[in-house]
Each structure stands twice: as structure tokens, then as C-alpha cells.
Amino acid sequence: MIQRPDYLNFLMEWKDQPIIKVISGIRRCGKSTLFDLFQEQLRAEGVGEEQIICLNFEEAENEDLCDYRALYDHVKSRMLPDKMNYIFLDEIQHVTDYQKAVDSLFVKKNADVYLTGSNAYFMSGELATLLSGRYVELKMLPLSFKEYVSAFDGSLSKEELYRNYVYNSSFPYTVGLKDRRNIYAYLDGIYNTVVLNDIVARKHVQDPSMLKSVLRFLFDNIGNLCTLKKVADTMTSSGRKISPRTVENYLEGVTDSLLMYRVSRYDIKGKEYLQVQDKYYLADVGLRYYLLGTRNVDQGHILENVVYLELLRRGYRVYVGKSGSAEVDFVAQDYDGNLEYYQVSWTMRDEATLQRELRPLDTISDHNPKYLLTMDNDPPASYNGIRQKFVLDWLLGK
Structure with a gap:
């Protein structure tokens, strides 16, 4: 199994704390495997096998436990009265009124409860309401570039590994699939499951083919500013009339499924959040190649998605x-409210391109860190305090 140290450290830090631990993320990003890794760590620290109770509600043998009372009675019957019990409930959203069982377990002093769920209906609206103030959330993604690289023996260059990472997907299971046909089949399964189960069913979509057309547009426009009207007008011009209201419903489903992320705009000079023209990025850019192929790929926007x-x-x-009329690719805000600014470009060896990418950062008058990230494997450089870095080293934490 590929190690996921950052996620594992999060769980270790919260171990035995009187709060519910929730792991969210798109389907197949590695949540169940993280449970396996964490349970291995518990055993290594002396936790007995009988103290670990693990149930996955996508497995047929647990179907009878998808009622909260049956689940509670089952777990309670397995708990040891004189030791801490580590309770792992995987894909808990399949359990009717799951919060009643979780709450009843949570209040026991010898229960340490961990949950996973695959969509943001469960993770945001429902969870915030039903478990308010009683949980911490770990938002999990498919493999980082650093985690992906760790799965290989060092015979490939960083550039070759990056190409494989974006083309073959960052979903953990694809690392072991050597044939592109098998990777395509695996991604096809994820894509259709997310679309049909997490979007069509939950949002009551009446025209799944229209939804898929909107998804093709979004996948083809990662990193571009989008409005509801722009999406609706594009569909209408291609002969598929759709209202902005319907587009809004689709986009809510797409982001709630954690298939894509919506990124809002921030006025750096006015220090305010803007309500129009968002960007959308994929949870895994390999899905873009799966759906649209390799033609007309903007490598700069793919790299932007990875960053x-x-x-x-x-x-x-x-x-x-x-910043005024200029656009900065990313404004990153840490837990203390500190800001960093990032421009991402495939290459900046052309002087005109370099100046174009520097210009938006130069318009920012504050002294927060500013970075240029590029695929140019050149020595680090600085332009009036703006630091240029080789993006693959940055992704590897160097």
C-alpha cells in the first residue's frame, strides 16, 4: 500500500480525542485504505485486534446493518467494556439515520469513532447539521505527486513521472495498472458511478445526457472563468437548450460529488470576495484525458489544476x-489568514511570457510571498522578490 503520511498523521493526532473523526473524499481516493493503514499503526502501538471494529456499508454482508438501530446494537455487542474501542464506519451515508447510532456511540467514554463518506451532501449540509460541533473533518484527495512518486523505483525521471501522473490518473489503484485499456476501464467505472449515483440520483436529474454534455464542457475548460450563463449559452449554441437555473443545479451536483472543485475570485486590492465568474478544477486530471482524449490539451491548465x-x-x-484588471492564478490563505500568491505557467523561458506572468504579481503592493511555478527546470530565480521555482520540486516539497 502507498503510504499517506499526512493523512495518517492527522488521524494519529486526533486518536483517543473525544470527537468524531470524519474522512471525506471522492470515491476511490483511498479512504478505506487509509483506515487499513491507521489500523496497522494501532496494532503496532499495542492495540488488540478485538478492540478494532470495522464495517464497510458498501459490502453486501453489512446490508442488514444499514438501519441505525441494527448498527448500534451490533457495534455495542462487540465493544469491550474495559478498553478503548476503535470503531470504523466506512461509507456511513448508506445507513438510515446514521447520526443516531454515531451519537449513541460517541457519548461512550471507551469509543473512538471514525467515519468516511463519498459525497458532500453527507460531508457538508447533512453532517454539519446532524453532528454539529462533534466532529473534525479530514478532506482527502487522490494521490499527491509526491505520494505517486513514492510508488516507483526511481528509474523514471520526474518529468516522465509527471506525465504518467496526469495522464494515467492519481487514483491510487491505477498505479498498479500497466495497460492503458485497464486504466480507462477503471476510470470509466469511477466516472459513471459518480455521475449516476452521486449526481443524477441525488439531484433528480431528468436528462443525464445533458448533464454529461455540461461535464464535457467543464472538463474542457478547467482553469477558465465560467458563469452559469456561459455554460447555458454554450449548450444552447450546440443545439441543446438549457436554462441557467438547470446549469446551477448540475454544478451543485458536480461539486457536491467532489468530482470538481469550484474556486471563487478574490479582489486582492479591495480585500473582498467576488460573486461572479468562478473557475472549476478536477479532483483528478486523469479523468479529463479519459473523457476527452489527448487532443487540444492545454498543458498549462492541467498543471494549474495539479497546483x-x-x-x-x-x-x-x-x-x-x-488585482485591478490583472488575474493572479491563486491566492492561498493559511489558517492564520496569511496570504501567498501563485502564478503557474508551463514555461517562461520566452521573455514576453515571463513579463506577462510577472505583471499581475507586480501590481500587488503588499509584502506577502509571491511565486512563479513552471516546468522549466532552471536554477531558482527571483524577480523583485517574486520567486521562480521548478514546479515538480515544489510538488515534491523541495
Whole structure:
């Protein structure tokens, strides 16, 4: 199993704390495997096998436990009265009124409860309401570039590994699939399960083919500013009339499924959040190649998507920056409210391109860190305090 040290450390830090631990993330991003890794760590620290209770509600043998009372009675019957019990409930959203069982377990002093769920209906609206003030959330993504690289023996260059990372997908299971046909089949399964189960069913979509057309548009426009009207007008011009209201419903479903992330704009000079023209990024850019193929790929926007996800992994809140009439790719805000600014470009060896990318950062008058991230493997450089870095080293934490 590929190690996920940042996520594992999060669980270790919260171990035995009187609060529910929740792991969210798109389907197949590795949540169940993280449970396995954490349970291995518990055993290594002396926790007995009988203290670990693990149930996955996507397994048929647990179907009878998808009622909260049956679940509670089952877990309670397995708990040891004189030791801490580590309770792992995987894909808990399948359990009717799950919060009643979770609450009843949570109040026991010898129960340490861990949950996973695959969509943001469970993770945001429902969870915040039903478990308010009683949980911490770990937002999990597919493999980072650093985690992906750790799965290989060092015979490939960083550039080759990056190409494989974005093309073959960052979902953990794809690392072991050597044939592109098998990778395609695996991604096809994830995509259709997310679309049909997490979007069509939950949002009551009446025209799944229209939803898929909107998804093709979004996948083809990662990193571009989008409005509801722009999406609706594009569909209408291609002969598929759709209202902005319906587009809004679809986009809510797409982001709630954690298939894509919506990134709002931030006015750097006015220090305010803007309500129009968002950008959308994929949870895994390999899905873009799966759906649209390799033609007309903007490598700069693919790289931008990878950088966006890495900023999320590092704990930042991320926005698209607006500085006057100029655009800054990302404004990253840490837990203390400190800001960092990022421009991402495939290459900046051309002087005109370099000046174009520097210009938006030069318009920012504050002294927060500013970075240029590029695929140019050149020595680090600085332009009036703006630091240029080789993006693959940055992704590897160097």
C-alpha cells in the first residue's frame, strides 16, 4: 500500500480525542485504505485486534446493518467494556439515520469513532447539521505527486513521472495498472458511478445526457472563468437548450460529488470576495484525458489544476486572484489568514511570457510571498522578490 503520511498523521493526532473523526473524499481516493493503514499503526502501538471494529456499508454482508438501530446494537455487542474501542464506519451515508447510532456511540467514554463518506451532501449540509460541533473533518484527495512518486523505483525521471501522473490518473489503484485499456476501464467505472449515483440520483436529474454534455464542457475548460450563463449559452449554441437555473443545479451536483472543485475570485486590492465568474478544477486530471482524449490539451491548465489540488492538500483556502484588471492564478490563505500568491505557467523561458506572468504579481503592493511555478527546470530565480521555482520540486516539497 502507498503510504499517506499526512493523512495518517492527522488521524494519529486526533486518536483517543473525544470527537468524531470524519474522512471525506471522492470515491476511490483511498479512504478505506487509509483506515487499513491507521489500523496497522494501532496494532503496532499495542492495540488488540478485538478492540478494532470495522464495517464497510458498501459490502453486501453489512446490508442488514444499514438501519441505525441494527448498527448500534451490533457495534455495542462487540465493544469491550474495559478498553478503548476503535470503531470504523466506512461509507456511513448508506445507513438510515446514521447520526443516531454515531451519537449513541460517541457519548461512550471507551469509543473512538471514525467515519468516511463519498459525497458532500453527507460531508457538508447533512453532517454539519446532524453532528454539529462533534466532529473534525479530514478532506482527502487522490494521490499527491509526491505520494505517486513514492510508488516507483526511481528509474523514471520526474518529468516522465509527471506525465504518467496526469495522464494515467492519481487514483491510487491505477498505479498498479500497466495497460492503458485497464486504466480507462477503471476510470470509466469511477466516472459513471459518480455521475449516476452521486449526481443524477441525488439531484433528480431528468436528462443525464445533458448533464454529461455540461461535464464535457467543464472538463474542457478547467482553469477558465465560467458563469452559469456561459455554460447555458454554450449548450444552447450546440443545439441543446438549457436554462441557467438547470446549469446551477448540475454544478451543485458536480461539486457536491467532489468530482470538481469550484474556486471563487478574490479582489486582492479591495480585500473582498467576488460573486461572479468562478473557475472549476478536477479532483483528478486523469479523468479529463479519459473523457476527452489527448487532443487540444492545454498543458498549462492541467498543471494549474495539479497546483490547485496541492495547495488544498497543504491546508490552504484557495481563490482566484484579481488585482485591478490583472488575474493572479491563486491566492492561498493559511489558517492564520496569511496570504501567498501563485502564478503557474508551463514555461517562461520566452521573455514576453515571463513579463506577462510577472505583471499581475507586480501590481500587488503588499509584502506577502509571491511565486512563479513552471516546468522549466532552471536554477531558482527571483524577480523583485517574486520567486521562480521548478514546479515538480515544489510538488515534491523541495
